[in-house]
Amino acid sequence: MSTNASEFERAQRVLVGGVNSAVRAFRAVGGTPRFIARAEGAYMWDVEGRRYIDYLGSWGPMIVGQSHPKVIEAVTRAARDGLSYGAPNVMETELAERICGIFPHVERVRFTSSGTEAAMSALRLARGFTGRDAIVKFEGCYHGTADSLLVKAGSGALAFGTPSSAGVPADLARHTLVAQYNDLASVEALFAEHGGRIACVMVEPMPGNMNLIVPKPGFLEGLRELCTRHGALLIFDEVMSGFRVALGGAQELVGITPDLSAFGKVIGGGMPVGAIGGPAKVMEMMAPLGTVYQAGTLSGNPIAMAAGIATIDLIREPGFFERLGERCSRLVAGLNDAAREAGVAFCARHRGGMAGLYMLPQPPASFAEVQRQDVDRFKRFYHLMLDAGVYLPPSPVEAFFFSSAHSDADIDATIAAARDALKAVA
Incomplete structure (x- = not known):
């Protein structure tokens, strides 16, 4: 059976670093990249058959979800x-x-x-x-x-x-x-x-x-x-x-x-x-x-x-961005509530369907402030979220992306995963 590890090993024999874009190699978070086999709606599946709630969105374009x-x-x-x-x-x-x-x-x-x-x-x-x-x-x-x-x-x-x-x-x-x-x-x-x-x-x-x-x-x-x-x-x-x-x-x-x-x-x-x-x-x-x-x-x-x-x-359909923003706002509010419960220096914000999460007590306003994040804590948080089936961009300096395909259940599952992960890294 194909695994993420075996596919990464195979890729490294023919692709530079095993990838075709540097951030995909997981160097910023450590561990083995997930090799995606298919995607639909708010989800991606890796070669091992594991499903993830997708907040990568191919780095932005999948605003109506995968494979609409x-x-x-x-x-x-x-x-x-x-x-x-x-x-x-x-x-x-x-x-x-x-x-x-x-x-x-x-x-x-x-x-x-x-x-x-x-x-x-x-x-x-x-x-x-x-x-x-x-x-x-x-x-x-x-x-x-x-x-x-x-x-x-x-x-x-x-x-x-x-x-x-x-x-x-x-x-x-x-x-x-x-x-x-x-x-x-x-x-x-x-x-x-x-x-x-x-x-x-x-x-x-x-x-x-x-x-x-x-x-x-x-x-x-x-x-x-x-x-x-x-x-x-x-x-x-x-x-x-x-x-x-x-x-x-x-x-x-x-x-x-x-x-x-x-x-x-x-x-x-x-x-x-x-x-x-x-x-x-x-x-x-x-x-x-x-x-x-x-x-x-x-x-x-x-x-x-x-x-x-x-x-x-x-x-362009009437109300699309209003609905997208409202739902993304609910996700961000839930993440911020989870951080307060855990007592962790963590926060999130969004504009429309584009969002950011930071290992900082307040959202940053500059590159210098972004660099003050607790990177080690982010790495641990990232892999706990990944293990819980939530796929975020594999870097502490990248925005994440919300789509119209994300359901209330997806939002609730993501907040629950974040609550557990933030408590674990506190």
């Missing part, structure tokens, strides 16, 4: 007509029309095959549009694996970035300036010194890759004002938060319009997809109309477009 019948039907129908054309298809237009209809500033869309590719292309577009080289990003915000974005602060928030991955040239990294999320003064200082060479500020308006962080009042508003004043573009990376915290993403919740938006995850319904969207005057700098080159053989492929259209149509 309408999404599967749409993908199956599209697959019968061909998997990829390398030529225009009508579904590209249909999904783009939906995105443009939801986000008022988005007049043109360019699809990619991943969120990484969308963020990378948005940077190139910003540099091409402004004629500048430098970019501002935030420590702890993750925008995929493009070289310019795999950079973190050196000796301080105002220093030039140093590569945080081998293989990123130092000469390229020097064009990336790193500030601190929720610290507007750190961004103001960068603009004061380098404003004339900054092409853009790229930010997750509601970060999920240093766990769920919520912007302080005035922070995003300040970024908007700085970019406008200095002629830089404000780019919202909504690959994770877009269509997830609200139908119109984090920008709907905060009421701020960026110059460009990067999307992914939900707009592909679980298929590989990404997109850049913005005003025509910026987007039409891209080839074939402009001089910024961007292309991809599988971009806008009919399978991903069909899954995205079906998913967007499901979440």
Whole structure:
């Protein structure tokens, strides 16, 4: 019989680290990764037949649950007509029309095959549009694996970035300036010194890759004002938060319009997809109309477009996000109650169907605060939850995801498991 351990051993003989994305290797929590055999609704089953309540949601896109019948039907129908054309298809237009209809500033869309590719292309577009080289990003915000974005602060928030991955040239990294999320003064200082060479500020308006962080009042508003004043573009990376915290993403919740938006995850319904969207005057700098080159053989492929259209149509139904938020709120309240009962420094919060849990007494507001978590306690908590059949992201710095498929029974089971786990790690 196949087991998780035997499959992991087998995978390590042919896959780097036994995985195709580093966090899947369970290095942050220890133990053996679960090899998933199938998923449906709010659940995943591993190769040993063990069922888990799924709060990973493929890292965000499964907002209507795994294998939703309408999404599967749409993908199956599209697959019968061909998997990829390398030529225009009508579904590209249909999904783009939906995105443009939801986000008022988005007049043109360019699809990619991943969120990484969308963020990378948005940077190139910003540099091409402004004629500048430098970019501002935030420590702890993750925008995929493009070289310019795999950079973190050196000796301080105002220093030039140093590569945080081998293989990123130092000469390229020097064009990336790193500030601190929720610290507007750190961004103001960068603009004061380098404003004339900054092409853009790229930010997750509601970060999920240093766990769920919520912007302080005035922070995003300040970024908007700085970019406008200095002629830089404000780019919202909504690959994770877009269509997830609200139908119109984090920008709907905060009421701020960026110059460009990067999307992914939900707009592909679980298929590989990404997109850049913005005003025509910026987007039409891209080839074939402009001089910024961007292309991809599988971009806008009919399978991903069909899954995205079906998913967007499901979440556009009246009351969807109200119901999703109410149910996720019940889960979060139960987790916080369990922490108080156990007397553990633990808390949780959510925005829409995106949530975070932290081994801290209060939700963090910055990357520095996230790093103060009790990581050893999280590891023990994580495996107790996994043993109880609750699958959370295997890292203390990742948001978790709620779907419309999670039932009252799933919420109750999760809270009960957390109550036992928190008492055990107290």
